[in-house]
Amino acid sequence: MTDEFNVEGLKKDYGPVVAVDGVDLSIESGVVHCLAGPNGSGKSTLLSVLLGLTRPTEGTVKRPASDRIGASFQEPAFYDDLTVRENLDVFRAITGDPDFEWVKQVIEVFKLPRVFHRRAGELSGGYSKQLDLALSLLKAPDFLLLDEPLSDLDDITRESLLEFLDGYAADGNAVVVSSHRIDMFAPVLDRLTVMYEGEIIRDNRRENIDGTETVKRVYRDAIAERE
């Protein structure tokens, strides 16, 4: 056990399909770290391996000693048959009854009181994502791993989420997001890791990627080199 995620020589294949190939990566606290890449580049698989949901074919994965790890998935993960409130109650109980004030704050950030009594399975795509994100934050995780967190969100919610994530990382937490829409994360990211066909082809810190246009250019150039 360590204080951070660390993977070395990570490989994951599904039969003949290699999803992640020889990845070395560590996740740091206090930064918004974006795993970017086109569809099928291995971002989701990498997150899944980090979360311990997928077993790597090769390589080592060191997970932090802290069990305060939150995750949001490409497909929202909650109980369709329960209401939003019931889902929050169930996962609050599962995560060990977190601080009430914090939970209240999370619920407000994602505007969930408006849909408290609706069945989760009947929510729109946007609210489904918002509920999933809220559930990932219930235990105020030290490590927050989000897979395509901005998909289905409207512009206002997207902006408030980005602002929230920026502040959350500034409080010393690790925020890892996977996305193929790099332009949206550009204003808040501290680290950009570009993946392509399962490999890491760029890993830049904030000092090298300041400004949205720079981020977009770094990403575009990295992909163009491989295509």
Place this chain on the structure above:
Amino acid sequence: MAALVVLLLVLPATAGYASVTFQHVIPQEAPVAVVPAADTTDNGSLELVDAATVTFAQPVRYDSEAAAMEALHREEVYAVVTVPPGVLNDSRESQLNLTVEGSMVLFDKPSSAMVGVLNYRLQSDGSTSISVERNVVGPSRSLSTYLVPVLLVSTLLLFAFTYVPYNLAGESRAIQRIRTDASLESLVAAKLLYFTLLMLVPIATFGVVTWALGYGITPISVGIVAALLLSFLAMAAVSMSIMFLTRFRTVGRFLSVVVLFGLVAFGGLIYPAGFFSPIRKEIVRAVPLHYTTIIVRSEMLKDVPLRLYADYFAVLGVTVIASLIVLEGAIVMYRRGD
């Protein structure tokens, strides 16, 4: 596709094959204890009775009447024929006793027929001085009361192999989050505990209904509850294992129904094991649910001490442990499949 294969092929095949279970209305090879009434009963007399019995039953020798009666209560045999000394001696009047339990309703008519056949066979062997009398031990029950334990066990069986898989399938969408925030084992343990305790409701309901119907049976006892909950725990663990192994797909639910059919056909639920052919008898006795039914039937309908079934409880305990190990294996395989 797999679900359709199970629904259109496996399920009908199982249901069709299950029909072979019900071969006879009157049992032809039911085990019957042949026991000497006294130390002076000679082997020749016992062999004569064996020979007379074998035409309609499977004679099993016991050394003492007490052991034979215990076997009767445990449903290892369905009648006890007590052979007095000197059956071969034509000059003496001999009376054989054929003892059956009043609670074994399905064996009531067959045992009466057996007495007639036994009388005919023994007398046709030239032993005109031999007569056979039928005795009934324990309270005589009606078919309705006989069915109460059968239906109670069936209710739990149905719940374990239909609702439990359905409920677990409902977790499939939330499973990734549960795996992140807790463990699959803790989820499964919580569900097993919850469902097992929930089974107290149908058990109590059966108790209330049978009491209201004035059946005069023992609707609830420690033995009944323990046997039913242990069995349910094992069955629920098996159905959950199926769901994990099929990764919560619809085919898992259909496979659970196939297992349900299999247990109804081969678990000795309705007809006791002794009603079947020798091979099928062994199959029924290999199914732990068979012992649950015997314990529940005995506790409800008979007046015998629970200690008689200590080894049956041990079978159920071992089954629970084995099914939980299988479940853990299924969870491990589920995780490896990601």
